[in-house]
Amino acid sequence: MNNLPSHFLLIITILPLFGCQQLNKSATQVDNKSYINNFELLQENPNNQTSIKITSPKVIIDPTNNDIEIFESSIELFNKNGQDFRVESGNSTLNNLTNSITVFNSVNVSFLDNKDYYITTNSFNWDLNNSIIEINNPLIINFDNTKINATNGLYNIGTSQLKIDNSEFNRYIYNSKGEEQYQVKINSNFAKWYKKDNTLEFISNVKQVETTINFLLTE
Numbered sequence: 001m002n003n004l005p006s007h008f009l010l011i012i013t014i015l016p017l018f019g020c021q022q023l024n025k026s027a028t029q030v031d032n033k034s035y036i037n038n039f040e041l042l043q044e045n046p047n048n049q050t051s052i053k054i055t056s057p058k059v060i061i062d063p064t065n066n067d068i069e070i071f072e073s074s075i076e077l078f079n080k081n082g083q084d085f086r087v088e089s090g091n092s093t094l095n096n097l098t099n100s101i102t103v104f105n106s107v108n109v110s111f112l113d114n115k116d117y118y119i120t121t122n123s124f125n126w127d128l129n130n131s132i133i134e135i136n137n138p139l140i141i142n143f144d145n146t147k148i149n150a151t152n153g154l155y156n157i158g159t160s161q162l163k164i165d166n167s168e169f170n171r172y173i174y175n176s177k178g179e180e181q182y183q184v185k186i187n188s189n190f191a192k193w194y195k196k197d198n199t200l201e202f203i204s205n206v207k208q209v210e211t212t213i214n215f216l217l218t219e
Helices: 003-028
Strands: 034-045 050-062 067-079 082-095 100-111 115-127 134-136 139-143 146-150 150-156 161-174 180-192 197-205 209-213
Touching: 003 180, 050 082, 067 100, 100 146
Parallel strands: none
Antiparallel strands: 034 050, 050 067, 067 082, 082 100, 100 115, 115 134, 115 139, 134 150, 139 146, 146 161, 150 161, 161 180, 180 197, 180 209
């Protein structure tokens, strides 16, 4: 009977030590991810004769699925005629299972054959299998003196066609002195931009396409 208190004290002393040992084991688990600086990846798509070049100052590769987390990413698309467009963003993720790229955090898409043509949005998903870029959030399109707002869009790389929903087209016309003379506004349910011939098509299902001209300068 005299030994019972001493055994009980021994158990009480060991339990906290065992808990600390388990905590230390969990805290020292090995990180198998690969951290790479000055990253560059070139991926070719023989189906449509395009290639993608991804560059980043830092990426993290998960060895369990080979997914790549990209920081301050720059993605360039090349076709048979040369560079097509560049995508710059704060972050992007390359999913090897679905062969797709998710781009997010201050996304800017610039068309390299015309520096004044670019698209800004929050994020989009790029399916590399069928060369489709799906933009499921608001976007702003800038063409020279033209700005188009839309709720979402879809860009087909193969046909170089951009489809947007609920678009509002605004264009400012300037006189010879560089002063704003009038503004053209067009509202439509849908719009299409054909990159190859640089044309816009506006479509409305329920009602006609609304066009408004605002004269900004009178003499």
